[in-house]
Amino acid sequence: MKKRLAANTKIADVSYQEAALIGQRLLTWYEEKKRDLPWRRTRDPYKIWVSEVMLQQTRVETVIPYWERFIDKFPTIQALAHAPEEEVLKAWEGLGYYSRARNLQAAVREVEERYGGQVPDTLEEISSLPGVGSYTAGAVLSIAYDVDVPAVDGNVLRVLARLFLIEQDIMKQRVRKRFEELAEFLIPPGRAASFNQALMELGATVCIPKVPRCPQCPLQSLCRAYAEGMQEELPVKGKKKPPRPVDLVTGIVRSGDRVLIVKRPLQGLLAGMWEFPSLEINERVTIEENLQSLFDRLGQRIEVETFFAKVEHTFSHIHWNLHAYLCKPILPLVPETEEMRWVNVYELHQYAFPVAHTKLIQALNGMV
């Protein structure tokens, strides 16, 4: 029995009857129309968990090949827990949001130590794992363990905002909390696994962000936004700032067939990834001096040879202008450390690089 009507949540008025109808239509539609995705062919909580983490802010088509390779390489919690971190990061290369990979491995290690290798099946325990927030906890619990908890992602926010004509800003955390209560109220008892996925599937394939396919929607006759012709105006989202420009100077130091690469700090942007030594440009001095300053810090004397390439790359919040120069080391070469390696140009592919630097590697391989 439901403790509380969504009517009391101040976000939408929904009767039990309407909720039941939505559930029936959605479940029927889902059974008929659901896509055949690889992680829907397993009940292994670990594999489902991996898929949910990869799918965070990432398209299904992008994730599929990554998930296949990742599960192939790390088929169990134990395999992932005992793998070198470098290997995990390499498997994640190109997916973005690399802290997801680091958190996932940390979480899996915790599962092995604290929960005997079994993914916990309570909201409190699974939510305490690093990288497992409200959505991922709900998704894994409902899909893998059939627990009746909501899993509210961007799709669900959009579907519910339209279905109930909710005009509050979905970017606000307080509003999301309300959506979770609403989503929970809608779950047909015992059917959270299919219902949560149905809600997401509808958002991904029918109730899409722009020009929703309302004629194909099983909920059209129940949709308050559609009734008002408001479907394209919802959901309401706050606007985001444009990316901040950052100018970087990058030194590609070659000694024979080897190149100097450095590892980024384990916190912050592109944490733990390898790159060619780079430094935010100090506009008050010359490029030459910026490069000298960069390699002073690394303990490597160099001589600047020529300009190599300019690479632009835009992140969600930063726009990189990367000015790359070829440099010649003045002996002796700095010794290798944990964060600094001399690597054969043809072996750079063994290291995980951000996309901005893979562009440089391509140019380098084309040249050598």
Add this chain to the structure above:
DNA sequence: TAATCGTGGGC
């Protein structure tokens, strides 16, 4: 609360 944290696809 508002920032931070990536990337590739679609229009």
Add this chain to the structure above:
DNA sequence: TGCCCAAGATT
């Protein structure tokens, strides 16, 4: 071409 955005979490 530039911009929006996609199965979010953390601080």
